[in-house]
Amino acid sequence: MNQSPLADRLRPTTWDEFVGQEKIVGEQSVLRRSLAQKKLPSLILWGPPGSGKTTLAHIIASELEAEFQTLSAVTTGIADLKKIVAAAWVNQEDKKTLLFIDEIHRWNKAQQDALLPHVEKGTVILIGATTENPSFEIISALLSRSRVFVLQALTPVDISQIISRALTDQEKGLGKLSVELKEADKEWLAQMANGDARTALNTLELAVNSFSPDEGTLTLTRELLLEALQQGNLYYDKTGEEHYNIISALHKSLRGSDADAALYWLGRMLEAGEKPLYVARRLIRFASEDVGLANSQALEQCVAAYQACHFIGMPECELALAQAVVYLAKCKKSNQLYKAYGEVKKDVQKTLNQPVPLHLRNAPTKLMNNIGYGKDYKYSPDFDYAEEQEYLPPELKGKKYL
Numbered sequence: 001m002n003q004s005p006l007a008d009r010l011r012p013t014t015w016d017e018f019v020g021q022e023k024i025v026g027e028q029s030v031l032r033r034s035l036a037q038k039k040l041p042s043l044i045l046w047g048p049p050g051s052g053k054t055t056l057a058h059i060i061a062s063e064l065e066a067e068f069q070t071l072s073a074v075t076t077g078i079a080d081l082k083k084i085v086a087a088a089w090v091n092q093e094d095k096k097t098l099l100f101i102d103e104i105h106r107w108n109k110a111q112q113d114a115l116l117p118h119v120e121k122g123t124v125i126l127i128g129a130t131t132e133n134p135s136f137e138i139i140s141a142l143l144s145r146s147r148v149f150v151l152q153a154l155t156p157v158d159i160s161q162i163i164s165r166a167l168t169d170q171e172k173g174l175g176k177l178s179v180e181l182k183e184a185d186k187e188w189l190a191q192m193a194n195g196d197a198r199t200a201l202n203t204l205e206l207a208v209n210s211f212s213p214d215e216g217t218l219t220l221t222r223e224l225l226l227e228a229l230q231q232g233n234l235y236y237d238k239t240g241e242e243h244y245n246i247i248s249a250l251h252k253s254l255r256g257s258d259a260d261a262a263l264y265w266l267g268r269m270l271e272a273g274e275k276p277l278y279v280a281r282r283l284i285r286f287a288s289e290d291v292g293l294a295n296s297q298a299l300e301q302c303v304a305a306y307q308a309c310h311f312i313g314m315p316e317c318e319l320a321l322a323q324a325v326v327y328l329a330k331c332k333k334s335n336q337l338y339k340a341y342g343e344v345k346k347d348v349q350k351t352l353n354q355p356v357p358l359h360l361r362n363a364p365t366k367l368m369n370n371i372g373y374g375k376d377y378k379y380s381p382d383f384d385y386a387e388e389q390e391y392l393p394p395e396l397k398g399k400k401y402l
Helices: 030-036 053-064 078-091 109-121 140-144 156-168 183-192 197-209 222-229 241-255 259-271 276-294 297-312 318-330 336-350 366-370
Strands: 042-046 067-072 097-102 125-130 146-150
Touching: 030 053, 042 053, 053 067, 053 097, 053 125, 067 078, 078 097, 078 109, 109 125, 109 140, 140 146, 156 183, 156 197, 183 197, 183 222, 197 222, 241 259, 241 276, 241 318, 259 276, 259 318, 276 297, 276 318, 276 336, 297 318
Parallel strands: 042 125, 042 146, 067 097, 097 125
Antiparallel strands: none
């Protein structure tokens, strides 16, 4: 059997073999119609790991009958690009060159700038693959000359179909072996792959390879698959967009008083390795921003959770964070303080040069006293805290924030 990884052997080479992304690769899609005319702009394929970006690039190159060149942005740079462009320039009359750059978001601005003129002139057709939001990671000039296609994580049904093909394909897959996998366990693996076909196939292959060659039927139990999987393969880039998507989901679930959803998003972060102190800091912010004056104890709960995280770390502090999350979700909410301070910041910018009224100033020296510092100030306790005097600058007299 070919010794290349199962995921590589099973890489689709035709549209009929390609699974998922129907909106992008359907027969009437813009992409398919453009390929039928042998015309294609440069593309940016944005999607999570294992969603088919590399496979799609291979199929597009085949449909265009183009010279397929590939670079990994992790290990290559401008020198490698120049070699490909030089060859493309020589061969452009005979054959188009399709340049696939995997993880293009890892190229810095200078590297992307070096690519730009060749895309602009059509010397190469670029297909860039990225798991990061192109709006933030791809320079605007290159982005404006490319069409962005957003790939979605594969569904469990999609991945189940891919697993079935792996088990039955005798030429490229595991079809020549006697592999037994219950339907329920296959569906479980498809779910646990979390939208990543490569993860499902790698897990399947590792489980199969754990048997000796002379064994008969290879029975893949859920326990064996779980061991091969290692973990739930949570897609969570702690520095990328998914990080912000999930913290946003937690924040909005808390604001909407959905304790169950809030706990789920907390778990998504912690189980994927998020730093608990980061989560605790966000909860402290929420306690003042969205609960605020409606329940002053919310801030105390969150500060206590932060201290617990600092003292004992993970995994022991997970319940302290869970307690704070549920407490916040069930609290009454008020953004009065948040809105008030927002107005304060605006007024501060407009009144930076406004002097403090004289009656509010201290007069520690005789000179300051002589020129009116502290004059006519009313000491609140002497008036049973019912005195009438202005505390704001004249320009903001009477202004109400709360």
